[in-house]
Amino acid sequence: MAKVLVFIDNPGDSLKKSSLELLTLGRSLGETAVALNGKLHDDVAATFGEYGVGAVLLPSAEDLDDFLVAPKAAYVAAAAEQLGATIVLLDNSPEGKEIAARAGIRLNAGVITDVVAVDADGTAHKSVLAGSYNTACKASTAVSVLTVKANNVVPEPAAAPTPLETVTVEVPAASTAAAARITAREQKVASGRPDLTDARIVVAGGRGLDGDFGPVEELADALGAAVGASRAATDAGWISHDAQVGQTGKTVSPQLYISAGISGAIQQKAGMQTAKVIVAVNKDAESPVFEIADFGIVGDLFNVLPQATAEIKKRKG
Ligand SMILES: Cc1cc2nc3c(=O)[nH]c(=O)nc-3n(C[C@H](O)[C@H](O)[C@H](O)COP(=O)(O)OP(=O)(O)OC[C@H]3O[C@@H](n4cnc5c(N)ncnc54)[C@H](O)[C@@H]3O)c2cc1C
Missing domain, CATH: 3.40.50.620 (HUPs)
Structure with missing residues (x-):
């Protein structure tokens, strides 16, 4: 053996x-x-x-x-x-x-x-x-x-x-x-959210957020989810590179992946397409993300996400 x-x-x-x-x-x-x-x-x-x-x-x-x-x-x-x-x-x-x-x-x-x-x-x-x-x-x-x-x-x-x-x-x-010795360490500020790679639910945002991750973070917190991002969002400096999902980011396989303002490029799909249920919010009905989404919402994420957050909070009581 x-x-x-x-x-x-x-x-x-x-x-x-x-x-x-x-x-x-x-x-x-x-x-x-x-x-x-x-x-x-x-x-x-x-x-x-x-x-x-x-x-x-x-x-x-x-x-x-x-x-x-x-x-x-x-x-x-x-x-x-x-x-x-x-x-x-x-x-x-x-x-x-x-x-x-x-x-x-x-x-x-x-x-x-x-x-x-x-x-x-x-x-x-x-x-x-x-x-x-x-x-x-x-x-x-x-x-x-x-x-x-x-x-x-x-x-x-x-x-x-x-x-x-x-x-x-x-x-x-x-x-x-002869090894390089660590001389100082700085504690990373804890977000209180689950680890992205282990999370059961991920809410991810892309260029469609235009620099404002607030609606994604609020929905993530209502669901107890981790926050993810496309490379366009991390490259723009709107969120840390740790949050990047995709070919050159993290691979996630949650029960639920909510994609907001992400077009669904092949490199993004590579990191999330094994999610059990994919929900996409995008204002462009022709966006490729809808090809892999189980549920699609064609609409402005700044309208859709806050409504979803409010409804989830209401139902949770
Ligand atoms: C070698 C290589 C590796 C890469 N690795 C990765 C990777 O690991 N992860 C990754 O994500 N990308 C990766 N990329 C980049 C990838 O090709 C795409 O450029 C990137 O995923 C695009 O990010 P995005 O979908 O946020 O932006 P865009 O493609 O610009 O899409 C933005 C989307 O938001 C929608 N939108 C805009 N405003 C709103 C609104 N108000 N409401 C709703 N929807 C809205 C638009 O309709 C559009 O579909 C890589 C590229 C290369 C070449």
């Missing part, structure tokens, strides 16, 4: 949905262990057991967060070697990809990024060219390192919980000697 190592970085006291997806995928491929960076909280340990994780590997050094990714990559590689893992799974964030690349060199492993599914024999599937083609690829090396896009696996606990073993992994001292 293949040995699978899943890297999870600083989960705090609960695992994100994307981590649960990695654990579920790992279990479908073989015997799963986790290389954890950060403290192992009791609730997280319990969830690992529920998801069939047999071992948690912890780094010998506690200061990995004082550096950029180099020591984390050295740790992941050392953990994979210690475990004898043939598959290493990481999240598909920019940091996840960089750790994967560096760990891949240390492990002499093939690295595949932007993975959406993995077969039992290790063949990875990717959705490319803005979702218009699917490709399959397999590393020809003994170890493969895969970064997996969120929202492509349904998280599922194992049939029976597994007892959890904890193991320490020696982090190569040389990996911190």
